[in-house]
Amino acid sequence: MSSHQISVTINGEEHTREVEARLLLVHFIREELDLTGTHIGCDTTSCGACTVLLNGVPAKSCTVFAVAADGAEVTTVEGLGNGGLHPVQQGFTEKHGLQCGFCTPGMMMTSKALLEENPDPSEEEIRWGISGNLCRCTGYVNIVRAVQRASELMKENSDG
Amino acid sequence: MIPPSFDYHAPDNLEEASRLLLANPEAKLLAGGHSLIPMMRFRLAEPAALVDLRKIPGLSGIREEGGSLCIGAMTRESELEKSDLVQSRYPLLADTTRVIADPVVRNLATVGGNVAHADPGNDHPAAMLAYRASFVACGPSGERTIAASDFFTGPFSTCLEAGEILTEIRIPASGAGSGGAYQKFERKVGDYAVAAVAVQLQLDGGQVAGAGVALTNVGLTAIQAGAAEAALVGSDGGDAALDAAAEAAAAAADPGDDHRGSADYKRAVVRVLTHRAAASALARAREAS
Numbered sequence: 001m002s003s004h005q006i007s008v009t010i011n012g013e014e015h016t017r018e019v020e021a022r023l024l025l026v027h028f029i030r031e032e033l034d035l036t037g038t039h040i041g042c043d044t045t046s047c048g049a050c051t052v053l054l055n056g057v058p059a060k061s062c063t064v065f066a067v068a069a070d071g072a073e074v075t076t077v078e079g080l081g082n083g084g085l086h087p088v089q090q091g092f093t094e095k096h097g098l099q100c101g102f103c104t105p106g107m108m109m110t111s112k113a114l115l116e117e118n119p120d121p122s123e124e125e126i127r128w129g130i131s132g133n134l135c136r137c138t139g140y141v142n143i144v145r146a147v148q149r150a151s152e153l154m155k156e157n158s159d160g
Numbered sequence: 161m162i163p164p165s166f167d168y169h170a171p172d173n174l175e176e177a178s179r180l181l182l183a184n185p186e187a188k189l190l191a192g193g194h195s196l197i198p199m200m201r202f203r204l205a206e207p208a209a210l211v212d213l214r215k216i217p218g219l220s221g222i223r224e225e226g227g228s229l230c231i232g233a234m235t236r237e238s239e240l241e242k243s244d245l246v247q248s249r250y251p252l253l254a255d256t257t258r259v260i261a262d263p264v265v266r267n268l269a270t271v272g273g274n275v276a277h278a279d280p281g282n283d284h285p286a287a288m289l290a291y292r293a294s295f296v297a298c299g300p301s302g303e304r305t306i307a308a309s310d311f312f313t314g315p316f317s318t319c320l321e322a323g324e325i326l327t328e329i330r331i332p333a334s335g336a337g338s339g340g341a342y343q344k345f346e347r348k349v350g351d352y353a354v355a356a357v358a359v360q361l362q363l364d365g366g367q368v369a370g371a372g373v374a375l376t377n378v379g380l381t382a383i384q385a386g387a388a389e390a391a392l393v394g395s396d397g398g399d400a401a402l403d404a405a406a407e408a409a410a411a412a413a414d415p416g417d418d419h420r421g422s423a424d425y426k427r428a429v430v431r432v433l434t435h436r437a438a439a440s441a442l443a444r445a446r447e448a449s
Contacts, residue, residue: 001165021168021210024197043161045198046350048264057238057267063197064268067168068190068212110264131349132262 006070010035011079019066026050028066029076037077037105041134048133051106052076058110060132077105080112087153088112088146097146099137107133111147120151163200167209174298174325177211182300182323184209189325191234191273194265195282219272219327222246228330229253233272241266250331251444252340252360256287259342262350275311276326278318278381281352285312285382287342290358290372291331299324312381337363339444343433344376347420353377354420355429357409359437361392363445368392373405373434378413378426385412388434397442402435409434 007016010033017032029035029052041049043062050062053075061074080086088108091097098104107130114121114129121129126147127140135143167184171177181187186208188196199205213219219234222243229250231240240246240257247254260266260274260283274284275295288295288308295306300323311318320326344356353376362370371392373385387408395401415426 002167004168020165022163022165024163027162043201045194045261045265048262051264054268058264059268060194060264063194063265065168065190065193065197065210068170068193068214129263132264 004067004070006067008066008069008072008074010074011076021065021067023066024062025052025054025064025066025069025074026061028069029061029074032066035076035078039102039105041102041106046134047103048106048110049103051109051133053109053113056113058113058132075109077108080108086112087157088115088150090153091146091148091150092143095142095146095149097138097143098135103133103135103137107135107143111150115147115151115154119154121147123148161201161203163197164203164206166200166207168212169209170212170215172215172217174216174327177213177216177325178299178323180209180211181325184211185322187211189213189276191276192236192268192270193273194261194269195273195277195279213325224333227333229333231271231329231331233270233276233326233328235271237261237266237269237271237274238263240271249334250340252287252290252342252358252441253331255340255342256283256358259283259344259346259356265350271329272326275329276318276320278312278314278316279352280315280379280381281377282382283342283344283353283356283376286356286358286374286376287340288329288331289374289382289384290340290360292360292372293329293331295326296328296330297324298327303327305330309384315380334448335362337369337445337449339363339441339446339448340372341437341440341444343437343440345429345433352420355413355415355426355433357430357433357437359434359441361397361438361441361445363397363442363449366396368395368397368401368442371405373409373438375409375413375430377420378415378430380414383412383414385409385434387412392438397438402438405438406431406434 039049041047188207340360356376360372373388388405391404410431
């Protein structure tokens with residue numbers, strides 16, 4: 001069993017810790033750094049509740065060793081809004097894109113990356129994009145509306 | 161669940177990675193980790209050490225060279241999805257990548273990992289068999305090239321020897337009259353296939369001059385369906401040839417009963433999917449003629 005000193009930049013702030021090799025990134029985020037907005041759902045790489053942006057790309061943080069994220073830039077839901085609400089958060093608020101809220105942080109991280117890559121996605125593209133994030137409450141209808149609303153808000157922001 | 165303890169190594173060159181594998185017989189390679197880490201959490205794998213490939217340069221990338229499409233083993237599945245070259249000229253590979261796990265998983269999962277993990281439920285092995293792909297492996301005795309048909313020796317088993325590392329996948333370059341398709345039937349996004357079928361065809365003057373047909377998750381490894389290939393070669397790709405290929409593929413399948421369905425059901429799925437994949441491959445090959 002080996003332990004390693006790692007430095008990970010999370011939401012713009014660098015954190016250096018000594019970690020056991022087997023520590024998963026999601027546990028590093030939640031338990032070492034107390035950033036509990038990132039949720040643990042299925043523990044089997046299925047549900048996407050633990051999705052964070054790893055070097056800008058959505059990744060299931062239950063399936064990454066913290067030691068393998070040494071030197072990486074990570075964004076969690078706490079880093080999404082930057083003071084106010086991010087358009088994705090605004091969209092989920094306005095369109096009631098959640099019921100219990102458990103999947104919401106991961107859903108929003110995936111949606112943010114989706115909209116950055118494809119600012120005006122069709123409904124099918126949204127459903128495709130979030131197909132690695134499971135919601136057991138909403139039936140996805142309002143989540144899709146929330147992402148569509150976020151898309152509008154992002155366009156308004158960039159126009160204004 | 162927390163994975164079992166292990167020693168972690170992240171060498172920056174292949175020689176060191178190979179040496180670490182040889183020195184630790186219970187070591188495993190870590191690529192994207194999206195098969196290995198879940199297995200470790202369930203204690204289905206308890207490697208004493210992990211050798212992470214992420215710092216080794218030169219293992220990622222997609223390029224056409226020397227008559228092949230060369231894919232670095234550490235290339236992420238999402239890179240195939242975003243590659244214009246793959247999307248425009250390698251439809252079988254494009255189809256396959258789109259149905260591996262889910263979009264978030266594909267951001268980290270690697271092509272080499274999907275191949276070398278050799279899970280009979282993984283999608284790339286059948287596609288590679290249909291393409292007549294070959295794999296480059298580096299090890300203590302240098303580099304060698306292995307035909308896909310020799311590579312998969314059993315569930316989660318390959319012909320890679322101690323200290324050998326898969327570094328590149330080579331697919332024969334797409335040319336005029338070639339086309340392929342992958343048809344997968346899955347219960348939900350992210351699941352392994354109930355059954356899936358890869359078909360790659362080469363047309364010459366309206367006739368099928370070459371055919372690759374291979375099956376996913378209906379046997380102990382991906383299965384190359386030679387009799388289905390023979391039914392297509394020399395034909396004009398008409399319904400009779402497609403029906404014969406579908407029957408032959410169903411006969412080549414060797415599925416078991418499980419929560420995804422009975423063996424009979426899976427054979428029926430193979431029959432239908434082979435027909436669909438062959439029809440789609442034909443249409444694409446004609447378009448590329």
